[in-house]
Amino acid sequence: MARTGGDEGQDPGGPEFDPPFEVLEPVALTSAVVLSSPHSGRVYPSRFLRSARLDAASLRKSEDAFVDDLFEPAVSLGLPLLRAHFPRAYLDLNREPYELDPRMFEGRLPAYVNTRSVRVAGGLGTIARVVGDxxxxxxxxxxxxxxxxxxxxxxxxxxxxxxxxxxRALRRFGLAVLVDCHSMPSSSVTGTADPTTWRDEKTKADFVLGDRYGTSCAPLFVDVAESELRRFGYAVERNKPYAGGFITEHYGRPGAGCHALQIEINRGLYMDERAIARGPGFDALSRDLHAVVEAVSIAAASRGSERMAAE
Structure with a gap:
């Protein structure tokens, strides 16, 4: 498995990001599936911690802890995994580049900044204002x-x-299937696809599959993922309460051969949320996810062959 990282440059996190993200490459590229884990970063820069009014444990409430590790074995199926090292609380990759709250900054933001999105209003812009409750x-x-x-x-x-x-997947296989990997707290949330209000009610779903209500991904891939998860006995919902964020919406262009599916995993399945530690269900869940990704990869190979033959 090869690893390639981003160019650190003059990273605002300092040398603690070394590098700020990495691509885990397979020995041989054989699948059109691309895995992305944008919220599992767990390197908290010391300067960031000094500027925060919260301790590290509180900041980690927004982290999709260990999600990249859950999916890492699937790289052996012949597909890449891109994962961030910096945390979501520091910068959120599942937002537009410039969704910023002017209340957070000293000085005037450029005119092109989106200061009026629902996510900014909730304190969850590209640079978040709040975490947790x-x-x-x-x-x-x-x-x-x-x-x-x-x-x-x-x-x-x-x-x-x-x-x-x-x-690269589009060039090689005739299509690309992005699986955007996330986790959700075992206590659910109210609201829309990007909720900002927490409640104590327990989540009933083990997984939520988000395809922007059928617009970001061909039904085939969502059906395959759901079927595999249900075969293992998991409770699965679609698009409620998570339909997919910026990544799913931005990259999901089924008509152009690029499909994007968001997977939200109930953290209670694999970790101790209070201690932020792996739980006894981690290995079994990782094996099940390997099978899910394999099934989606097989479906992608079939669809890609049909697409290339038609061209």
Whole structure:
């Protein structure tokens, strides 16, 4: 398994990001599936921790802990896995490049910044204002330059790498299937596809599959993933409460051969959420996910052959 990383440059996180993300490459590329784990980063820069009014444990509430590790064995199926090392609380890759809350910054944001999205209003923009149950992250405002630097040096390179992996799959196999890998707390959330309000009610679903209500992915791949998960006995929902964020919406272009499916995993299946530690179900779940990705990969190979033959 080969590993390639992003160009660190003058990373705002400092040398602690070394590199800020990496691609786990298979020995041989044989699948049109691309795995992305944008929220499992767990390297918290010391400067970031000093600027926060919360401790590290509180900041980690928004982290999709160990999701990259759950999916890593699937690289052996002949597909790449892209994963971030920096945490979601530092910069959220599942947002537009410039969804920013002006209340967070010292100085005027550029005119092109989206300051009015629902996600910004909820404190969950590209640079989040809150974590968990609406706890404010920062003790004081940051400079506009710092915010824009994070975007330039982290968000843009990650998405450039993801775009290249998808283009490579399209060239090689006639289509690309992005599986965007996430986790959800075992306590559910209310609201829409991007909720901001927490409640204590237990999540009934083990998995939520998001395809932007049928617009980001061919039904075939969603059906295959759901069928495999149900075969293992998991409870599966579609698009409620997570239909997919910026990544699914931005890259999902089924008509152009690029499909994007978001998978949300109930953290209670594989980890101790309070201690942020792997639980006894981790290995079994990882094996099941390997089978799910394999089934999607087989379906992609069949669809890709049909697409290339038609051309």
């Amino acid at each position: 609406s706890q404010e992250i920062y003790a004081k405002r940051m400079s506009v330059e710092e915010g824009l630097r994070r975007i330039d040096e982290l968000h843009k390179p990650y998405h450039a790498a993801l775009q290249e992996l998808l283009h």
